[in-house]
Amino acid sequence: MSLHTGNGFEVIDRGTPERKSEKQVTLEIDGQSVTVPAGTSIMHAASLAGIQVPKLCATDSLEPFGSCRLCLVEIAGRNGTPASCTTPAESGMRVSTQTDRLARLRRGVMELYISDHPLDCLTCSANGDCELQDMAGAVGLRDVRYGYDGENHLDAVKDESNPYFTFDPARCIVCSRCVRACEEVQGTFALTIDGRGFASVVSAGMNEDFLDSECVSCGACVQACPTASLIEKTIVQHGQPQRSVITTCAYCGVGCSFEAELQGNSVVRMTPYKDGKANHGHSCVKGRFAWGYATHKERITKPMLRSSPKEAWREVTWDEALDHVASEFKRIQAKYGRGAIGGITSSRCTNEETYLVQKMIRAAFHNNNVDTCARVCHSPTGYGLKTTLGTSAGTQDFDSVNEADLIMVIGANPTDAHPVFASRMKRRIREGAKLIVIDPRQIDLVRTPHVAAMHHLQLLPGSNVAVANALAHVVVTEGLVNTKFISERCDPTEFEAWAQFVSREENSPEHVEKISGVPAPELRAAARLYAKGPNSAIYYGLGVTEHSQGSTMVIAMANLAMATGNFGRNGVGVNPLRGQNNVQGSCDMGSFPHEFSGYRHVSEDATRALFESAWGVPLDPEPGLRIPNMFDAAVDGTFKGLYVQGEDIVQSDPNTQHVAAGLEAMECIVVHDLFLNETAAYAHVFLPGASFLEKDGTFTNAERRLGRVRKAIPPMAGMTELDVICKLSTLFGYPMHYNHASEVMDEIARVTPTFAGVSFAKLDELGSVQWPCNEKAPEGTPVMHIGSFVRGKGRFVLTEYVPTDERTGPRFPLLLTTGRILSQYNVGAQTRRTPNIVWHDEDVLEIHPHDAENRGIREGDRVALVSRSGETSMRAHITERVQPGVVYTTFHHPESGANVVTTDYTDWATGCPEYKVTAVEVRLTNHESSWQERLDHLHRIQRIETVAAE
Amino acid sequence: MSSSTTDTLVRMANDISNFFRIQPEDQAVAGTADHIRRYWEPRMRAKMAEHLTHGGSGLNAIALKACERACKSVSSAPIYRGGT
Structure with missing residues (x-):
């Protein structure tokens, strides 16, 4: 069966999976000679020869099963009619797929199937896309000798419980x-x-x-x-x-x-x-x-204005809205200075759109006040990996996991947050790879069907670096270092200093047990397992980065992987599981206030000269404001205008009250989004965005893979973000014009060495490419740091454990950590507007039975969650997934206000918020918090006047 | 910038220095100062410079030296005043 798609790609189901082997076998099928890797099924080989053997139970995404008996073939010199799906091709075989005998057998099989199948093809939902229908035609079924009145399943009850x-x-x-x-x-x-x-x-x-x-x-x-x-x-x-x-x-x-x-x-x-x-x-x-x-009916498709967030929205034309933004931003700069405005790029938008936003800010606003939502998730990844290895990105492709012998998952919950990759990881574990989970919470991966972690290091939130140092301590003190790799690939002096540092008693598992709560023997066993490999791979998520030592932990993981030689080949590496679809891309595109695309600092004269030449304007050599510092500057009165592209900072950023105070102090906030999100409650201008279905461009995933986003339907608001940014920049006095997103990528390729070989034509030809993609790697780079690190010698950096300032005490005795679940996505703006709501219609607080009992809390009770920053309330869920002393919640619903209680402590290097560690108290309550009541009020005033723009 | 912003900057400087403090002091000061120069917007460095003129209270020893090195050369951000 094949499907011709609108892009001209053809998809063929060859019935059984492709096999790889150095040995080739040549056989003859229906008189045609075909050569395939040993282990290939006859069915697959036939398909490669253009012969489609009838099949029902076989499909090439699944291992052969041999149950339907439709794919029978005859093999010269052999008795019987073996199933072609389960019979491997062998050299010299002569196979017939169409004989009278086979035809009789297949018709007989089909008769049995059809005797117990509704005969309503014309009104069946699968009409035109039904393999049973296709096979009935293929085998020439004309009659069913058994009739249709025998025992059957035709009255079986349909299960319509799933929403989809x-x-x-x-x-x-x-x-x-x-x-x-x-x-x-x-x-x-x-x-x-x-x-x-x-x-x-x-x-x-x-x-x-x-x-x-x-x-x-x-x-x-x-x-x-x-x-x-x-x-x-x-x-x-x-x-x-x-x-x-x-x-x-x-x-x-x-x-x-x-x-x-x-x-x-x-x-x-x-x-x-x-x-x-x-x-x-x-x-x-x-x-x-x-x-x-x-x-969704709540999509906003017309631009809107209001003079104050206290007023109702008024629909206007695109021209009026963009004229207003340009006018207001110019007024603000004239009054407060050119650094008084800035913007936030979105990790949900395309590379081309984020590139243009940062270009507009740097070239048209004449400052570097551009940041992106990666600030609050994976910015420490960029810092840590660039410091140690030379590149701000993960080291492997996803396929690399297929060759991992030991998988260490740190602060990530792949089955919920990266489920498709988790499935492949689980498959590899079922094949025999060993698993270590380092997480305060018992995530599903710790024990799920046919998968069990050999070690679950259930550490206390905030003790990541101590645990990583303890693992390194065991590696060094027990002689498990890969000295050959170190001598060939790393700076020996820095290694020696690091080895001495991690060997200190303060980094021993026995000492770290007191900090982390992880038993020393577990730490030692996990370290030995990781060092033993031979291919050990680290996969990590926001449980690593969203800490005051987030960058330190990334560095510590890179140190550990270097010490054990786990870089530069398949099955190894340090792999961030990125949160949003284009968080890697938004960082690559120069969305950070201190660097241009390709991670080049704004203070570098040669880099700046390159961009000044390409863009035709002088550029600011000083770093701009990061998101948290924008709010600080707003409160101080020096930052007054903000453009926000596809990011709900009020719901997603920590210490909501501080964010709100910053926004309230600004004079023009422009929200460019699909929906009236929580940030829009503070906005003066709303620009309707376009969903991924409505535009062309590229996203870059966690494995540095650029995939094409293709326009499937016209933009509902008439303009894409790319159109809007070009027009806004032009109104601001810096003309931008691109006929197509591909022209933006061409410019990105011209100014960014790691993207020099990327073009839409190449993406269409290859399907996708992984950067670096340039002269040295014209078809991209699946695995990085082969032979040598990008920075030259791998750099070991000392990673002292420094406890966070956020401490538990008598008033706040519990530690709150946050995460997300499978059915909802980040702040829920998308998934809350789908039937996914049946699985998760509110955020709940997970609390251990001991902590619940001490507080008289029962399942489903409404509890107040109080921290030094604020208070919210939600329902309690009592579970042993969390350890005593730790509570957990998600942040998918604005009403739950998880970030009302998180603090404004941040990663020392990048300012990434410490979402994962907040000291809290939990107590029974019977009412919403004052913040939640205020939110209700804000939602009420988010009304839209129905006067349409003329 | 308000006193709360100053407190934030002091905390940020101390946090940075706490990463580098494991290194010899001269390297720790240099590392901290370099980090501040590379990542702090001039307003932040100017605010810290102002704080230093009042003694730089709250800064630990390494952060104090680093801020003196990284922030004192910044004026009170004149490029951000007086129009585009």
């Missing part, structure tokens, strides 16, 4: 593709075949409906189903798509490729793109199903 897909047992042929997809691709093991023989049925969990089962709604089963048994509700409702566009998901940093499937200009399905190199045809509930926000 239905399960109709009547249409199921029990091929097990769904069960195998859940096991092999997703790794959740939520489905099974219940019963035996004719009574066999697909069952979710313990005969539960799909919604109540362990199903994570990744869609793999729906994707695998050859009939209409498992099918998307949108297809049931609208019918089959007419065209498709290959694009990149706008949720997390995995950056999955999808086919946006459309009828006219309406998306009816998002299907994971099989040839997508980040996801290899897999998806999660967000990318696969939660795209309805793009056309």
